Amino acid sequence: MKKCGFIAVIGAPNAGKSTLINSLVGSKVTIVSHKAQTTRNRILGVALKGETQIILMDTPGIFSTPKSRLEKNMVRQAWTSLREADGIMVVVDANRQSFDQATLILERLKDTEKRLILVLNKIDLIPRDNLLALAAQFAPLIKDRIFMVSALTGDGVEDIKAYWEEHLPADTWLFPEDQLSDLPLRLLSAEITREEIFNRLHEELPYAIWVETEAWEEFKNGSVKITQCIYVRKESQKPIVLGKEGHQIKAIGAASRKQLIDILERPVHLFLHVKVKTNWMDDPRLYKSVGLSFKE
Ligand SMILES: Nc1nc2c(ncn2[C@@H]2O[C@H](COP(=O)(O)OP(=O)(O)OP(=O)(O)O)[C@@H](O)[C@H]2O)c(=O)[nH]1
Ligand SMILES: [Mg+2]
Structure with missing residues (x-):
């Protein structure tokens, strides 16, 4: 049975959203850098798992203080992409000191009826104990699942694919099998x-x-x-x-x-x-x- 759906990938700038999407798709569809605010617009990456087409929406990082017209529209773009999504994946850089931005995003999503998962990313950089403490801290805000991955090494990334394979609705595929992105x-x-x-x-x-x-x-x-x-x-x-x-x-x-x-x-x-x-x-x-x- 063919399945298909849209997943909005959101989070603070530099969390590793684009790296994760490239890893899920298995090919470079969206650019990555060590600087914040790399992604400027919504880009679709298409991942396949079995008979399921997982359409991932890369979005600009969300932050509370956008100043320029460009920044404001970037942040707006990230929020609007949620409307079209069947599921939401919030990506958090687990190696950060402050999780204020991620917490704000999750609080704003607390009443969503869509499936919502948290991805604690960059686990290659932190000790396991800290990671478990962090997952416990976020747990009250997450209604579905918490994943711990390294988008960089690929550790844990297959589990996310398996999760969406299980939970996306039966539907015809939106993209041809060999198309990995919507970007011309x-x-x-x-x-x-x-x-x-x-x-x-x-x-x-x-x-x-x-x-x-x-x-x-x-x-x-x-x-x-x-x-x-x-x-x-x-x-x-x-x-x-x-x-x-x-x-x-x-x-x-x-x-x-x-x-x-x-x-x-x-x-x-x-x-x-x-x-x-x-x-x-x-x-x-x-x-x-x-x-x-x-x-x-
Ligand atoms: N060590 C480590 N670094 C990572 C991992 N995932 C991403 N990075 C690095 O984090 C930085 C930001 O990655 P991006 O994928 O551009 O992050 P983003 O969330 O798309 O950022 P914006 O587009 O600016 O919002 C890059 O230097 C990546 O190489 C990971 O799992 N481990
Ligand atoms: Mg990005």
Whole structure:
């Protein structure tokens, strides 16, 4: 019997939501970085278990103090994704000092009729005793199940799949068997470049950046030429992205291209350029292109 359903994956920034989704899907469908607020919009990843299609909704991290229009709409996006979900998975970084954000999220969900599970992630980083104490602390807020996993090593991840296989409703599959994500390749490739920027540039710079795929040309020999623009907000940010004699942007481009070759399984020519666009955070077109709302 075929089963299918949507699971919203929510949690504080940096909890490991995207890493967990990639691990459940078994392929890279969403980008990951050590910095908070990496995911900016909702991305679907499709995991299969037996005859069950588990459609995972990656969402931006939820935090209480969003300031910019972008941040506010990111947090909004995470909450709205719950509406479409059949089940909810709250991911918590078990290695944190404070669980205020996770507690706030769970308190807001306490009356949900949907199936709600808690995933204590990053168990590779903490002693088992602390983990059990943490699970006990959260237990009153969780009506269904608590899982303890390492999204990074894969430890415990299969149990989550088995759980949703058991609890999702009988339904036809929404995606073809070989489709792992809903993200068009133009957007995914821009995300990959943004991931390399998040992993290489520091402090506020990654947050001042938006990457857009401007052109995508496929050639008869199977190769693809991808042209991307990296928008920064200030003239002074441009030389940082370029680096001395262009070293930084070359490194970003080389790393992104390497990933794209793996993902697209064909030769890739990647062209990156940087443009100053002071008000990209107030450009409705960019929000629309990734499905984010454009409220104040
Ligand atoms: N040690 C360890 N690190 C992990 C684990 N899961 C995720 N990480 C790391 O935690 C950081 C954040 O991971 P992401 O998957 O980007 O987290 P996220 O919740 O999607 O973050 P946002 O998109 O910013 O909300 C990355 O550096 C990951 O490598 C884990 O199980 N163990
Ligand atoms: Mg993420």
